[in-house]
Amino acid sequence: AQKITQTQPGMFVQEKEAVTLDCTYDTSDPSYGLFWYKQPSSGEMIFLIYQGSYDQQNATEGRYSLNFQKARKSANLVISASQLGDSAMYFCAMREGRLFSGNQFYFGTGTSLTVIP
Amino acid sequence: KAGVTQTPRYLIKTRGQQVTLSCSPISGHRSVSWYQQTPGQGLQFLFEYFSETQRNKGNFPGRFSGRQFSNSRSEMNVSTLELGDSALYLCASSLIRGSTDTQYFGPGTRLTVL
Numbered sequence: 001a002q003k004i005t006q007t008q009p010g011m012f013v014q015e016k017e018a019v020t021l022d023c024t025y026d027t028s029d030p031s032y033g034l035f036w037y038k039q040p041s042s043g044e045m046i047f048l049i050y051q052g053s054y055d056q057q058n059a060t061e062g063r064y065s066l067n068f069q070k071a072r073k074s075a076n077l078v079i080s081a082s083q084l085g086d087s088a089m090y091f092c093a094m095r096e097g098r099l100f101s102g103n104q105f106y107f108g109t110g111t112s113l114t115v116i117p
Numbered sequence: 118k119a120g121v122t123q124t125p126r127y128l129i130k131t132r133g134q135q136v137t138l139s140c141s142p143i144s145g146h147r148s149v150s151w152y153q154q155t156p157g158q159g160l161q162f163l164f165e166y167f168s169e170t171q172r173n174k175g176n177f178p179g180r181f182s183g184r185q186f187s188n189s190r191s192e193m194n195v196s197t198l199e200l201g202d203s204a205l206y207l208c209a210s211s212l213i214r215g216s217t218d219t220q221y222f223g224p225g226t227r228l229t230v231l
Contacts, residue, residue, distance in 0.1 A: 045222035
């Protein structure tokens with residue numbers, strides 16, 4: 001089974017509107033971290049936001065927030081007040097805790113976001 | 118604090134040649150991971166090094182190898198290059214290997230194989 005699933009290959013949003021990018025994950029480890037990255041056309045992966053499996057509150061970083069629904073195993077990224085510079089590829093990722101010797105980073109296939117002026 | 122650096126940024130090679138890519142992690146970071154990104158296959162995990170030991174390996178042929186030095190700097194090597202090895206190679210570092218440790222990426226090395 002896929003560790004990280006991103007079902008939206010492409011999304012469009014109007015400038016200044018909010019947008020939600022979906023991410024579901026699969027793990028049996030009670031300790032894990034969830035991460036979102038942005039990759040503009042330049043290629044560099046930029047870390048956006050982190051959510052730990054034991055965190056009670058949803059993570060927020062400026063205009064980014066993570067809608068963490070543990071029972072549903074979902075970790076959706078919400079971008080508020082979209083800007084033209086938000087147009088990029090967005091990746092959801094997970095790292096499991098110490099129960100598994102591997103604990104590498106697992107990435108989803110990404111969602112391409114286009115902000116329309 | 119300086120970010121992850123990768124050299125070279127661009128590389129053009131011909132089939133059959135070999136190539137070595139270098140990655141310097143953020144100061145203090147001990148884990149280094151390598152990824153290959155292509156339009157067709159997306160982001161694929163190559164391997165991860167921690168304290169000079171390979172901890173994880175992705176599903177790549179033996180032509181792809183890597184190592185990590187005592188100062189945490191890492192190199193990856195691809196021997197007998199094939200056209201399909203043309204890709205963006207990304208290096209990422211994290212403090213250690215826990216579930217809370219964010220990976221920070223370098224700018225990547227864009228390899229073109231002719």
